[in-house]
Amino acid sequence: MKKGDPRVIRGWTMYDWANSVYSLTVTTAIFPVFYLAITHQGDTDLVLERYGIPSQSLYSYALSAGFLLVALITPLLSGIADHTGSKKKFLKAFCYLGAASCAGLFFFGLEHLWIGLFLVMMACVGFSGSLIFYDAFLPEIAEPEDHDRVSARGYTMGYLGSVLLLIINLMMVMQPDWFGIPDRDGLPARITFITVGIWWAGFAQFAFRVLPDNPHGRKPTGDILLNGYKELRKVWQQLQRTRRLKGYLLAFFVLNMGVQTIMYLAVTFAKEEVKDHDELGAVVPISDTSLIVSILLIQLVAAVGAYNFVALSKRFGNVAALVIGCIFWIMLCVAAYRIQWAWEFYALACGVGLVMGGSQSLSRSTYAKFLPDTIDHASYFSFYDVSYYVGTVLGTFAYGMVYQLTDDLRNTVVVIGSFFIVALVLLFLVPRKEVELPADGVAA
Numbered sequence: 001m002k003k004g005d006p007r008v009i010r011g012w013t014m015y016d017w018a019n020s021v022y023s024l025t026v027t028t029a030i031f032p033v034f035y036l037a038i039t040h041q042g043d044t045d046l047v048l049e050r051y052g053i054p055s056q057s058l059y060s061y062a063l064s065a066g067f068l069l070v071a072l073i074t075p076l077l078s079g080i081a082d083h084t085g086s087k088k089k090f091l092k093a094f095c096y097l098g099a100a101s102c103a104g105l106f107f108f109g110l111e112h113l114w115i116g117l118f119l120v121m122m123a124c125v126g127f128s129g130s131l132i133f134y135d136a137f138l139p140e141i142a143e144p145e146d147h148d149r150v151s152a153r154g155y156t157m158g159y160l161g162s163v164l165l166l167i168i169n170l171m172m173v174m175q176p177d178w179f180g181i182p183d184r185d186g187l188p189a190r191i192t193f194i195t196v197g198i199w200w201a202g203f204a205q206f207a208f209r210v211l212p213d214n215p216h217g218r219k220p221t222g223d224i225l226l227n228g229y230k231e232l233r234k235v236w237q238q239l240q241r242t243r244r245l246k247g248y249l250l251a252f253f254v255l256n257m258g259v260q261t262i263m264y265l266a267v268t269f270a271k272e273e274v275k276d277h278d279e280l281g282a283v284v285p286i287s288d289t290s291l292i293v294s295i296l297l298i299q300l301v302a303a304v305g306a307y308n309f310v311a312l313s314k315r316f317g318n319v320a321a322l323v324i325g326c327i328f329w330i331m332l333c334v335a336a337y338r339i340q341w342a343w344e345f346y347a348l349a350c351g352v353g354l355v356m357g358g359s360q361s362l363s364r365s366t367y368a369k370f371l372p373d374t375i376d377h378a379s380y381f382s383f384y385d386v387s388y389y390v391g392t393v394l395g396t397f398a399y400g401m402v403y404q405l406t407d408d409l410r411n412t413v414v415v416i417g418s419f420f421i422v423a424l425v426l427l428f429l430v431p432r433k434e435v436e437l438p439a440d441g442v443a444a
Contacts, residue, residue: 001144002041002060002286003140003141003143003195004141004142004143005141006065007210008141008210008211009142009153009388010136010206010210011206011207011209011210011211012134012137012141012150012154012207012210012211013150013153013157014157014175014203014204014206014207015091015095015130015134015154015203015204015206015207015320016154016155016161016241017157017158017159017160017161017197017203017233017403018198018200018202018203018206018207019093019095019098019127019130019134019158019204020104020157020159020161020162020302021161021165021166021196021199021200022098022123022196022200022333023127023158023162023263024162024163024165024166024295024299025028025162025166025169025192025193025195025196026065026102026105026193026196026291027063027124027263027264028179028266028267028295029164029166029170029292029295030170030173030189030193030221030269031105031120031171031191031193032059032267032268033189033267033288034053034108034186034189034190034292035055035108035167036056036247036268036271037112037186038108038109038110038186039113040053040055043310044354045137045184046110047113048087050153051294051299054328054403054404055406056265056272056400056403057400057401057403057404058117058270058400059120059400060265060396060397060399060400061396061397061400062117062118062120062121063098063120063121063124063391063392063396064393064396064397064400065121066121066122066123066124066125066128067124067389067390067392067393067396068119068389068390068393069125070124070125070132070385070386070389071127071386071389071390073129074128074129074132074382074385074386075232075379075382075383075386076232077090077382078090078132078133078136078236078379078381078382079232079233079239079379081133081136081305081379082235082377082379085213086213087133087136087377088130088174088208088211088212088213089213090130090132090133090134091134091207091208091211092129092204092293094126094127094128094129094130094133095130095200095201095204096123096126096201097122097125097126097129098122098123098125098126098127098129098130098200099126099127099196099197099200099201100126100197101119101123101125101197101205101301102123102193102194102196102197102200102394103122103160103192103193103194103196103197103198103435104119105119105120105123105190105427106190106191106193107190107196107283108190108193111367115409128148128298128389131385131388132277132381132382133366134207135381135384136377136380136381137211137362137377137387138150138151138282138365138368138377139368139371140212140377141211143208144369145250147243147368147369147427148305148309148310148314148318148361148362148363148365148366148369149310149425151361151362151364151365151368152166152306152307152309152310152357152361152362152365153164153313154242154361155302155303155306155357155359155360155361156272156303156306156307156357156394159299159300159302159303159306159357160299160303161199161203162299163296163299163300165196165199165294166295166296166299167296168195169195170187170292171197172188172192172195173188173189173192174289175424176188179191191424208260225296232379232382233307234379234381235379235383236376236383237382238372238374239383242370242372242435243431244370244430244431244432245370245371245372245432245434247426247429248319248366248367248370248430249384249387249425250354250387250426251322251349251423251427251429251430252363252367252387252391253387254258254391254419254422254423255322255326255329255359255363255391255419255420255423255426256363256387256388256391256392256395257259257391257392257394257395257398257416257419257423258329258395258416258417258419258420258423259329259356259359259360260334260388260391260392260396261392261396261398261399261412261416261419262352262356262416264355265399266352266411267291267295267394269336269409269412269442270286270294270345271285271286271291271293272285273339273409273410274286274339274341274344274345275340275342276290276341276342276436280374286342286345286393287342288322290342290345293346294349295349295355297349297350298349298350298353298356299353300353300358301354301357302354302355302356302360304354304357305353305354305355305357305358305444306355306357306358306360306361308358309321309325309330309357309358309359309361309362310358310359310361312324313362313365313366317347317428317432318362318365318366319366319370319427320430321358321362322359322362322363322366322427322436323424323427323428325355325358325362325424326420326424327424328351328354329420330352330417330421330424332351332352332355333336333413333414333416333420334417334419335348335351336348337368337410337414337417338415364384367384372434395416395419398412399415399416402415
């Protein structure tokens with residue numbers, strides 16, 4: 001397949017447009033607010049009363065379980081995908097699993113809490129699993145010098161597409177009569193979860209239509225499962241011989257612990273800790289409308305941030321640009337620990353968006369640049385994405401555990417900030433050039 005084909009690159013970025021609505025509507029904006037409304041009655045946590053676990057902790061554990069499941073199953077699946085040349089088939093399977101699970105959240109309720117949390121987990125599995133095979137196409141469709149730009153373009157498409165659907169969904173929730181939707185039993189919010197499933201599966205067809213089925217003409221033989229394991233083992237052994245790639249992967253693992261925890265749980269933090277004033281000047285919790293405005297700010301600014309970090313990487317190099325981003329994350333954590341009011345949260349949201357877009361897009365393209373000359377892209381990206389998801393598991397689990405033990409969400413900010421400090425140190429240790437080690441892992 002010819003690299004740099006504009007039609008293929010456009011189609012590839014459309015999958016970001018398709019699946020990012022899950023990240024925004026389900027994990028960040030509407031579902032967290034809907035979840036808190038379902039699980040609380042006034043100031044009473046109904047889940048805590050019934051099961052002895054705070055509802056926010058239980059939600060973060062469901063996300064952690066989804067990411068953990070992906071981390072366990074996808075490395076072997078990626079080996080199978082490389083052996084058989086079937087990345088696109090796995091991409092489709094995880095896409096449809098995630099889209100169907102999102103639509104199934106229409107039925108979420110306290111009386112079926114565990115089924116609902118299972119769907120939360122499966123939606124997470126579908127989203128996370130599909131990204132492994134989606135990301136693996138990047139080094140196959142673009143030349144190394146274009147990886148930063150194409151990756152940023154994908155994330156930008158995701159930010160813009162998710163904002164567009166979120167605006168439509170907000171109109172459905174705030175003005176359901178415009179759409180002929182009865183305003184009862186949370187029906188407008190429930191319908192938004194169906195729209196996410198339809199949007200995700202529908203727009204993904206643009207990517208499915210142009211991405212190649214078997215770009216390297218693989219012809220599988222023998223036991224597919226066994227050979228998939230052998231493929232994965234071969235890549236793991238090759239990975240052990242790279243000093244720069246391994247060092248970067250470790251730094252990314254810790255950096256991502258902080259980034260993903262913020263992305264998934266910022267709304268629940270603000271809902272509890274940030275205050276505002278009502279029309280009479282009384283102090284009240286931040287409104288759902290204010291939370292949505294801040295989320296929109298994050299997404300729109302993130303689209304700008306993605307391209308700003310491309311410029312930084314061109315001037316200083318990829319790792320140096322990520323170091324700059326890490327320093328900004330530490331500063332934002334310090335600010336988050338101190339914020340009290342809605343206007344402060346708006347400013348913080350702009351800062352988060354600016355650095356989040358760049359961190360995510362540049363992390364992916366940097367890994368693609370650091371890969372050795374290989375056609376086993378799914379297997380290599382499985383280690384990247386497993387680092388991504390295990391980091392997210394630990395980050396979201398730490399958030400839930402710290403809150404459960406201390407009953408103070410601000411303590412979770414301290415933990416997240418420590419992730420960025422460790423990541424900063426690890427990024428400084430990444431070699432400027434690749435140092436290949438012999439098979440026994442000892443430098444020559």
